[in-house]
Amino acid sequence: MGVVIIGTGKSLPELKVDNTHLSKMVETDNQWIIDRTGIESRHIATKETGLDLAVNSAKEAMGDLDRNSIGLVIVATVSPDMLVPSMGALVKRAMNLENAIAYDLNAACSGFIYGIWNAEALMKTHGIKRALVIGVERLSRITNWEDRGTCIIFGDGAGSAVLELKDDKTGIISSFIKNYDDISNSLTADMQYLKTPFADDEPKEQFLHMNGPQVFRFAVGAIGEAMDIVLQKAGITANDVKYYVPHQANMRIIQSAAQRMKQPIEKFQVNIQTTGNVSAASIPMALADLMKSGKVNSGDIIMMVGFGGGLSAGAILFEAV
Ligand SMILES: CC(C)(COP(=O)(O)OP(=O)(O)OC[C@H]1O[C@@H](n2cnc3c(N)ncnc32)[C@H](O)[C@@H]1OP(=O)(O)O)[C@@H](O)C(=O)NCCC(=O)NCCS
Structure with missing residues (x-):
C-alpha cells in the first residue's frame, strides 16, 4: 500500500x-539580487487573498476528481x-469538501514537506483515500519593505498536491524531517498581538527578520543531510533520482545541493527567477511546474527537499505514477 501524488497545481497573484x-x-x-539570489522578479498579491490562491491551486490539482473523495486537507x-478559521477550514468550505478533516500546519519553508509527511501517515493509519496538501503564502504582508536584506527575497503564491492511497503502487518511497533549535533566532517573525491591560509586553511588528548568512550556512548543511538520509532510507543513490524539487530560497543554495550530490543542475526544478522564495508554497509550485513540463514519466523517482525557519528541514522521495 502506498501514497501517490495524482495531481498538482499552482497559483500566482x-x-x-x-x-x-x-x-x-x-x-x-x-x-546584485540576481548574482546573490538568482531572483529576477516575484509575484505580490494585491487583490488576491491567500484563500483565492490556495483554492485556485487546489482546483488545478484536483481537476475533475470527486470533491467528496477528499478526506483530509492540510494547509x-x-x-x-x-x-480562526484555519486556512484548511476555509479551503474546505470554499471547495465544498464535505468529508474532509482540515487544519493548518506551520513548519515555515519546510511546511509542504511536513504536510506530505503528516498526510501519508494519517492516510495509512486511518485509511483516508485522498488528501489535499497545500502550501500558500502572502509573505508580502509580513515583509518589511524597508529592509533590503529580506524584501528582495520573498513573494506570494500557492501550490497544491492531491495524494491518493493505492494498494498496488509505491508512491512515497521514503521521507525524513528534522527540527534544529534556532538558538540565535536567525529567522523569525513575531505575532502582532494587541496590548492587554494585564501584561507589560509591548506590541511587536509582525515582520520577517533574517540573518541571511547564518540561514545560508544552515540551509546548505540541512539540505545535504536531508537528501543523504532519504536516499539511505530508500537504499538508492543520487543518480537514481530523475528530478529534484528543492525549496526555492537562493539559487546558490540549489547549486551547492547539486554539487554535493554530484548531479547536473538540469535535474533540479528551478523557478526562483520568477517567484522568489514563497516559503511553504515554493516546493509545491515547483513540483507543479515539473509535473506539467511533460518531462516526467511513470516510474521516475523524484525528490522534494526543503529547509526553513524553526529551524526545520525535510525531504520526500516518491515514484511518479
Ligand atoms: C540574504 C542573502 C541573499 C544575502 O547575501 P549575502 O551574500 O549573504 O550578503 P550579506 O548579508 O553577507 O551582505 C553582503 C553585503 O551586501 C549588502 N546587502 C544586503 N542586502 C543587499 C541588497 N538587497 N542589495 C545590495 N546590497 C545588499 C550588505 O549590507 C553587505 O554589505 P557590507 O559588506 O557593506 O556590509 C543571503 O545571505 C541568503 O540568501 N541567505 C539565505 C536566505 C534564505 O535562504 N532564507 C530563507 C530561508 S527558508
Whole structure:
C-alpha cells in the first residue's frame, strides 16, 4: 500500500514586481539580487487573498476528481488570512469538501514537506483515500519593505498536491524531517498581538527578520543531510533520482545541493527567477511546474527537499505514477 501524488497545481497573484521596481524602494540593484539570489522578479498579491490562491491551486490539482473523495486537507502556511478559521477550514468550505478533516500546519519553508509527511501517515493509519496538501503564502504582508536584506527575497503564491492511497503502487518511497533549535533566532517573525491591560509586553511588528548568512550556512548543511538520509532510507543513490524539487530560497543554495550530490543542475526544478522564495508554497509550485513540463514519466523517482525557519528541514522521495 502506498501514497501517490495524482495531481498538482499552482497559483500566482497577477502583479509581477521586478528587481528594478524594488531598487526604487530600497538601496539595491537588479544585478546584485540576481548574482546573490538568482531572483529576477516575484509575484505580490494585491487583490488576491491567500484563500483565492490556495483554492485556485487546489482546483488545478484536483481537476475533475470527486470533491467528496477528499478526506483530509492540510494547509502549510506562515501567513494565513486569519487565525480562526484555519486556512484548511476555509479551503474546505470554499471547495465544498464535505468529508474532509482540515487544519493548518506551520513548519515555515519546510511546511509542504511536513504536510506530505503528516498526510501519508494519517492516510495509512486511518485509511483516508485522498488528501489535499497545500502550501500558500502572502509573505508580502509580513515583509518589511524597508529592509533590503529580506524584501528582495520573498513573494506570494500557492501550490497544491492531491495524494491518493493505492494498494498496488509505491508512491512515497521514503521521507525524513528534522527540527534544529534556532538558538540565535536567525529567522523569525513575531505575532502582532494587541496590548492587554494585564501584561507589560509591548506590541511587536509582525515582520520577517533574517540573518541571511547564518540561514545560508544552515540551509546548505540541512539540505545535504536531508537528501543523504532519504536516499539511505530508500537504499538508492543520487543518480537514481530523475528530478529534484528543492525549496526555492537562493539559487546558490540549489547549486551547492547539486554539487554535493554530484548531479547536473538540469535535474533540479528551478523557478526562483520568477517567484522568489514563497516559503511553504515554493516546493509545491515547483513540483507543479515539473509535473506539467511533460518531462516526467511513470516510474521516475523524484525528490522534494526543503529547509526553513524553526529551524526545520525535510525531504520526500516518491515514484511518479
Ligand atoms: C540574504 C542573502 C541573499 C544575502 O547575501 P549575502 O551574500 O549573504 O550578503 P550579506 O548579508 O553577507 O551582505 C553582503 C553585503 O551586501 C549588502 N546587502 C544586503 N542586502 C543587499 C541588497 N538587497 N542589495 C545590495 N546590497 C545588499 C550588505 O549590507 C553587505 O554589505 P557590507 O559588506 O557593506 O556590509 C543571503 O545571505 C541568503 O540568501 N541567505 C539565505 C536566505 C534564505 O535562504 N532564507 C530563507 C530561508 S527558508
